[in-house]
Amino acid sequence: MGIVIFDGVAYGMLLFLIGVGLSITMGLMNFVNLAHGSFAMVGGYAAAVLMNRFGLGFGLSLAAAFVVAAVLGALLEFVFYRRLYRAHPLDQVLLSIGVVFVSIAAFTYFFGPTMQPFTLPPALDGQVSLAGLEVGRYRLFLIVCGVLVLAALLLGLGKTRYGAMVRAAVDNQRVAGGTGIHVQRLFFLTFSLGCGLAGLGGALSLGMLGLEPSFPLKYLVYFLMVVCVGGAGTVTGPFIAALLVGIVDVAGKYYLPEAGAFLIYVFMIAMLLVRPNGIVAKKGLA
Amino acid sequence: MTTMTKRTILSTLLLAGFGLLGATAQAAGEPLRIGLIATYSGPYADYGRQFDAGIALYLKEHGGKVGGRTVEIIKKDTAGPAPDAAKRIAQELIVRDKVSVLTGLDFSPNAYAVGAIATQAKIPTIVMNAASSAITTSSPYVARLSFTVQQVTDPMARYMLKEGIKDAYTVVADYASGVDAETAFKKTFTAGGGKVSGEVRTPMNNPDFSAYVQRIKDAKPQAVFFFFPSGVMPPAFLKVWKERGMEQAGIKLYATGEATDDSYLDATGDVALGLVTSHHYSFAHPSPKNQKFVKDFAADNGAKLRPSYFAVTAYDAMAAIDLALARTKGDTAGDKFMDALKGLSFESPRGPVEIDPATRDIVQTVYIRKTERVNGQLVNVEFDKFERVKDPAKEGAAAK
Numbered sequence: 001m002g003i004v005i006f007d008g009v010a011y012g013m014l015l016f017l018i019g020v021g022l023s024i025t026m027g028l029m030n031f032v033n034l035a036h037g038s039f040a041m042v043g044g045y046a047a048a049v050l051m052n053r054f055g056l057g058f059g060l061s062l063a064a065a066f067v068v069a070a071v072l073g074a075l076l077e078f079v080f081y082r083r084l085y086r087a088h089p090l091d092q093v094l095l096s097i098g099v100v101f102v103s104i105a106a107f108t109y110f111f112g113p114t115m116q117p118f119t120l121p122p123a124l125d126g127q128v129s130l131a132g133l134e135v136g137r138y139r140l141f142l143i144v145c146g147v148l149v150l151a152a153l154l155l156g157l158g159k160t161r162y163g164a165m166v167r168a169a170v171d172n173q174r175v176a177g178g179t180g181i182h183v184q185r186l187f188f189l190t191f192s193l194g195c196g197l198a199g200l201g202g203a204l205s206l207g208m209l210g211l212e213p214s215f216p217l218k219y220l221v222y223f224l225m226v227v228c229v230g231g232a233g234t235v236t237g238p239f240i241a242a243l244l245v246g247i248v249d250v251a252g253k254y255y256l257p258e259a260g261a262f263l264i265y266v267f268m269i270a271m272l273l274v275r276p277n278g279i280v281a282k283k284g285l286a
Numbered sequence: 287m288t289t290m291t292k293r294t295i296l297s298t299l300l301l302a303g304f305g306l307l308g309a310t311a312q313a314a315g316e317p318l319r320i321g322l323i324a325t326y327s328g329p330y331a332d333y334g335r336q337f338d339a340g341i342a343l344y345l346k347e348h349g350g351k352v353g354g355r356t357v358e359i360i361k362k363d364t365a366g367p368a369p370d371a372a373k374r375i376a377q378e379l380i381v382r383d384k385v386s387v388l389t390g391l392d393f394s395p396n397a398y399a400v401g402a403i404a405t406q407a408k409i410p411t412i413v414m415n416a417a418s419s420a421i422t423t424s425s426p427y428v429a430r431l432s433f434t435v436q437q438v439t440d441p442m443a444r445y446m447l448k449e450g451i452k453d454a455y456t457v458v459a460d461y462a463s464g465v466d467a468e469t470a471f472k473k474t475f476t477a478g479g480g481k482v483s484g485e486v487r488t489p490m491n492n493p494d495f496s497a498y499v500q501r502i503k504d505a506k507p508q509a510v511f512f513f514f515p516s517g518v519m520p521p522a523f524l525k526v527w528k529e530r531g532m533e534q535a536g537i538k539l540y541a542t543g544e545a546t547d548d549s550y551l552d553a554t555g556d557v558a559l560g561l562v563t564s565h566h567y568s569f570a571h572p573s574p575k576n577q578k579f580v581k582d583f584a585a586d587n588g589a590k591l592r593p594s595y596f597a598v599t600a601y602d603a604m605a606a607i608d609l610a611l612a613r614t615k616g617d618t619a620g621d622k623f624m625d626a627l628k629g630l631s632f633e634s635p636r637g638p639v640e641i642d643p644a645t646r647d648i649v650q651t652v653y654i655r656k657t658e659r660v661n662g663q664l665v666n667v668e669f670d671k672f673e674r675v676k677d678p679a680k681e682g683a684a685a686k
Contacts, residue, residue, distance in 0.1 A: 007496040014494075105327070113331040115518055117553040127531055136529045139496075208525070209493050210518030214329035218491060253488075253497035260497070261460075261489035 002133050004254050005247060010139030012246020013146030014208060018201030018219070019226035020149065020238050021194035027233020028170045029187055031085060032092045035099035036198050036223055037216030043069040043199025044211040045107065048116040058121045062203050069199020074192040081191060082184065100216045107213040118206040138207045145204060146239075149197070153235045166190055170233070225264070229271045231278020240279050241271075317358040318618070320607070321379035323372055323400060324390035324414075326363040329517070332549055333392040333596055334363065337414055339587050340600030343579070344608075346586070352604060353611025360385060364396055372396035376403040386618035387412065389603050392596070394418035394462065401425035408620030410610075410627070412603045415596055417463060419679035422647045427620055429627045429646040431606055431639070432599045433566050435463045436470040436679040438542045439513065441652040441672040442564035443474035446509060446540055453483050455507035457498060457523075459514045460487035467513035467542065470678060475511075483507050492519070495526040502537065503530055509538040516547035524557040533560075543568070543666065546657050549594040551664045558657045558664060566650050567595040567636040568666035579635035595636075602634045606641070640674075647677045 022036040043065035050056040050064055076099065084092050124138045157163035169176040169183045177183045205211070209219070222245070230241030245264055252263030275281065322341070326334035341359060350356055360383050362375040372391075379385045380403065388404060388411040391397040397416035404411040404427040413421060413430040422430050446454060456471055458464035464487060472482050484505050486498055502510055510532075514520045520541070527539060543565020546558050569580055569592050579601070583593045606627060611618070613626035624646070631640035637651045652675045655666035 003500060004497065007494075007500065011494045011496065108327070108331055113329060113335075114550055115521065115553040117555055119555050125529075127529065134531070136496075138529065208522070210521055212329060212518055219493065222493065250494065250497040254501050257486045257498065257501065261492070 003135070004251050006133060006135050007139065008247030008250035009243055010136070010142050010246070011208075011250055012243040013142045014201070014205055015222055015226050015246060016146050016239050016242035017142070017149060017204055018198060019223040019242060020153065020235060021197035021201065022223050023227045023230065023232055023234060023238045024197070025191055025194040026227060027231070028166060029085065029190060031081065031191075032089045033081075033096045033194075034093060034220065035096040035103070035216065036194075037218075037220050038100050038103035039069045039073055039195040039198035040202030040205070040219075041103065041107065041211070041213070041215040042072055042202065043196075044202035044206055044215065045111065045116065046199065047203035048118055048206060048211060052117060058124070062200060065203035066196040066200040069202070070192045070196030073195025073198075074188065076195075077188055077191045082188070085187065100220075103216060104213045111213070113213060116206075116211045118211070120207050124207070142204060142208075149200075150235065150239050157235065162186075162189075225268050229268055229278060231275075231280040234278070234280040237278050237280030244271075318352055318355040318387070318611075319358045319360060319383060319385040321376070321383065321385035321388045322359050322361045322390040323364060323375055323379070323388065323396065324361070325366055325392050326361070328365045330366050330392065332594075333415065334361075334390075335591070336549065336594050336596035337390060337392075337600040339583065339591065340593065340597035340602075341604055343582055343586060343597075344601045344604035347582070348608065352608045353616055355611075355616065362390075364393070367393040367395050369395040369399035373399040373403060376400045380407045380409055385409070387607055387623075389607075390414055391416045394421060397421045397428070398424055401428045404428055410618070410620055410623040412606060412627075414599045414603050419466065419677055422645055423680070426646075427624055429606075429624065429641055431602045431641075431648050432595070433648065433650070434677045434679065435466040435513070435542070437648075437650075437675055437677050438564050438566060438652055439467045439470040440474045440678040441654070441675055442511065442540055442542060443471050443480070444478065444672065445562075445564065445654050445670060446511070447475065447478040447480055451480065451509045451538070453481050453508040455484040455486075455502055455505060455510045456482060457486050457488065457502070457510060457512040459490055459519060461490055461515075463515065464513055466679075471511055471513075474678070488519075490519075493522070495523045496530075499523070499526045499530050499532065503532060503535055506535070507537060509540060511540045512545065513542050514544060516544040516550055520545040520547075521550070521554040521557065524554065524561070528557045538562075540564075543595070543655070546655075546664075546666050547594055548592040548666070549596075551592075551657070551666070554664070556659075556664075559659065561657045562654065563657070563666065564652055564654050565595065565666070566652055567598050568653065568655050568668055569593050570660065570665040570667055571636060571653075572668070573635070573637065575633055576635040593635075598635050602632075602636075602639065605632060605634070606630060642676060645677065645680050647680065649674050649676050651675065 018040050025031050025033045046068040047061040047065040050061045124141050127134045128137050165181050169186050173183055226238050226242045231237030248267045249264045253260035324334040324337050364371045388409055391413045392415040394416040397413050401424045405425040411428045415432045417435045419434045422428050456468050458468045541563045543563045546563050548569045609630055610626040614622045627641055628643040639650045642649050652672045653668040654670035655668045658667045
């Protein structure tokens with residue numbers, strides 16, 4: 001029982017780490033960015049390549065993954081995304097799904113269709129005894145990372161001037177602009193932050209999921225689920241949702257392996273019926 | 287409107303011209319056209335790449351000729367399992383490109399779809415991978431040079447019994463081949479006195495295997511047999527297997543060769559070490575024929591791309607076409623060609639292979655291998671074998 005919940009929490013943390021960036025772009029900026037997984041993949045490849053070819057440490061590679069994905073996000077925002085902030089959501093879907101297909105083809109071309117090799121650093125390999133449970137070190141590491149990212153985002157959005165400006169711009173762009181907030185630059189930064197977080201999540205997923213060019217489509221449904229169930233535009237919403245999805249998924253597969261794969265979808269439908277706007281439905285606030 | 291008509295006239299003229307050209311070329315010994323239906327884009331693009339490399343190597347060794355004729359390979363992409371696309375492509379290849387032989391076919395649904403077309407057009411079709419047992423039963427114009435899921439699963443069950451394992455747990459991916467493996471394993475294993483104490487089917491798109499592995503750990507079976515398609519699933523499963531300390535818990539792990547596919551083995555890494563698998567081809571097969579094959583393959587494609595069982599089957603398919611044409615003296619008519627294929631036996635890089643005259647399916651040696659690190663590379667080292675294994679699914683049907 002204990003180990004099942006622990007595994008679920010760890011898996012949920014991974015979903016949170018990848019999905020929280022999407023909550024920011026989709027919820028705060030009202031942009032339906034289906035290409036979120038592509039930025040996660042960029043981060044994953046950046047980390048894998050740096051570790052395999054250049055022998056960089058795992059910690060530095062994680063930081064690099066964040067930076068690379070954020071820079072690429074900034075570039076794409078500047079060239080494509082900013083033109084569609086006020087466009088119809090379907091146009092945004094079309095653009096971002098296009099980005100997904102282009103990224104899949106590009107990564108297949110440059111890195112080949114097969115998986116990227118990845119070896120966990122010895123410090124994160126194996127198991128460690130925690131309160132009578134033999135838990136995986138890497139999973140423990142994921143939980144720590146998830147909590148750190150959650151804390152950083154809550155502080156950043158709730159307590160800083162930047163966070164206040166973001167919340168203001170989300171509530172009412174025109175008024176925010178009128179008070180002297182440079183909304184376009186703000187969104188540019190926020191979009192890059194969302195992509196950077198995706199990159200970090202993608203790099204952290206290396207120890208659990210296999211990284212190959214079809215990554216952005218394969219796991220898209222999980223990111224969307226976490227954000228929709230949690231409430232787009234919040235940070236705590238996806239956090240709670242990711243934990244629930246993780247625990248329901250792992251527990252379902254453990255106790256009811258015949259039906260386990262479907263349980264999270266049932267859970268998602270039930271949650272959306274009960275709270276159609278997400279667990280934390282208040283936009284912009286934490 | 288006028289431009290339209292002009293264009294139509296122009297293309298008609300052009301077509302007529304081509305028709306004439308075709309007619310003259312045929313008289314002067316036109317090339318043998320082979321239609322290759324495979325996956326060149328999307329997540330399974332490696333399959334097409336391996337087929338191409340295997341075919342190119344055979345043609346290079348034989349001066350670009352098969353059965354004394356130059357060969358023209360017409361490649362078509364299905365982008366993965368897409369029976370409708372495969373069917374349309376097969377029709378185009380036969381009607382428009384006038385191919386004499388169809389081949390490729392990495393996915394079973396595609397092979398079934400093409401089989402139906404092959405029957406109508408009486409075009410010999412050689413399956414280079416699709417492993418569903420009934421494909422060769424579905425059309426008299428289909429022969430297979432790859433393997434069937436049952437063919438590699440059954441020897442593993444027999445090997446495990448030989449090792450004294452009485453109690454096994456099966457884990458398979460929830461799709462047609464996974465279910466085939468589960469059924470074949472259970473049949474052989476229980477017939478030999480073993481007991482399958484638990485079985486689980488995992489969804490194809492499963493990011494985290496921890497729940498399944500934990501369940502097995504708590505059930506404490508003597509051994510686990512798993513079947514996943516090659517790609518991301520086996521490494522994800524093996525990672526959790528290692529992390530949970532299953533080996534220390536005394537649970538043995540066995541699989542079919544998809545788990546340690548040579549294309550993915552390097553990327554899978556050390557988690558695969560020590561895993562015992564059953565399959566028909568390892569690129570570390572010690573025969574001189576294979577050593578030459580691997581060396582020439584590396585010379586053409588660089589050391590990074592290993593020949594996988596896809597490449598070796600593509601190579602063998604060309605060899606089979608070559609041998610069959612030698613028997614028919616160059617005649618590619620469907621019935622004659624298929625008769626020539628039946629009972630064909632030759633030495634492949636994987637070892638001796640033959641085509642069963644009754645089923646047009648392959649008969650071959652299935653090896654038991656262990657993943658080891660040799661000269662810094664992870665390879666499947668063969669240490670036991672089951673000779674002349676036929677497709678057990680059809681054996682069973684014949685016995686009934």
